[in-house]
Amino acid sequence: MPTTKPRHAVTETPEVAAALEVAARRWPEDRDRPARLLRHLIEEGRRSVAPSVETRAAARREAARRLSGKYEGMFGPSYLDDLRGEWPE
Template sequence: MPTTKQRLQVTETDAVKHALEVAARRWPEVTSRSALLAALAEMAAERLEGDEERRREERRELVEKYAGGFHYPPGYLEELRRDWPE
């Protein structure tokens, strides 16, 4: 089928074959291995995006938990910056 989109070629390694078999059980109505591979890619992207959001939320919670928790003596920053080049 003609397309202007980039095509990808994937070698069916043992791991890819296994993934396709699992996908075929999940989506028995999908008979094309290419369509199964595309469905797996879409599902993986959703999962990865969810993982990214969870990690961002965990970092946000840690920042909020420890915000303002560190106290430095008066003049600390000025002392630290004394050795910095102008």
């Protein structure tokens, strides 16, 4: 079917075949439509993975917030110039 959306090829490896078998039991109305079964599996995977991705991102933001400004003033205004002055020419 013509489309302007990107397409993705999926080879039916043993793992994909096993996933399709499970999906056919979960969505029997689409048993003979592997593309629909794959879409179901992809959507279920997204719902399963999304919360952990959001949780990790929130944890990183919280860590950055906690550390923000913690080391302020640790190095004086000429620190980089002094450090670079020690480098060989």
